[in-house]
Amino acid sequence: MIDISDAAQAHFRKLIEREALPGLGVRLSAYQPGTVKADVRLEFAEPADLAGDEWAIDCAGFTLWVDAASVPFLDGARIDYEQKPTGGQLQIRAPKIKGEAPPESASLVERVRWVIEHEVNPQLAMHRGMVALQEVTAEGVVVLRFGGGCHGCGMVDMTLKNGIEKTLFAKVPGVTAVRDATDHDTGEAPYVPRSVA
Structure with a gap:
């Protein structure tokens, strides 16, 4: 469903360990999904911040929670972290976030x-x-x-x-x-x- 690279997991794990909050993880959601303004939101979250219907993805040392309503738009997403000479860069690609064109059978x-x-x-x-x-x-x-x-x-x-x-x-x-x-x-x-x- 969602591919989170080892480099991205290591990046998040390092940030989470620095905060030293029990149960802290990463929450992923789609903002205005299915529209041209669609974007991905990624934030740190504690269990008390969750709605309870999120999908949980176990990562190395933390949990990635995916907003339930966002799941169809984030299917096939890839999260990566690339180290560059000027610092690191987090990259999130979600090819379905803007939705999919209706089929020819649609009205x-x-x-x-x-x-x-x-x-x-x-x-x-x-x-x-x-x-x-x-x-x-x-x-x-x-x-x-x-x-x-x-x-x-x-x-x-x-x-x-x-x-x-x-x-x-x-x-x-x-x-x-x-x-x-x-x-x-x-x-x-x-x-x-x-x-x-």
Whole structure:
């Protein structure tokens, strides 16, 4: 399930021994798992700090507790410690932490929502923008609402056609069209004002 290298175990053991607290171990959890903001949290914990449903992994000299709700997202994770001339560096790789794309058998809505959250919105965020899925019609038309810097932006038509629509067509079979349902006249902080574009 989780691979913790001998070097990482030795690193944690040394830190735990320095604290000299009975039962002190390491707790691993996923923060915002299944999203593009997902990250791993690693902290020292005493038995009294635990919720009681954690998975316990016996390591050399301590226990690694894995938050139960995080287990599916941390499956296959690897924790390593690399000694470098400037000091050591802990590395945690968790390939499933951001979730897994829904299979082709999933609903069109699920597949569209995944691509928007994991591919489209991270790109739009670079310009303080985002898009939300309003609906997917029975005909495969994706209806979106723009927000942030995209709401009222003079470049929104280009973003829709050359970015979002191309991405959805390429990544989500079944999408037939992409439409914008946003009232762009109400945008308060567009990335590019409509009068400039």
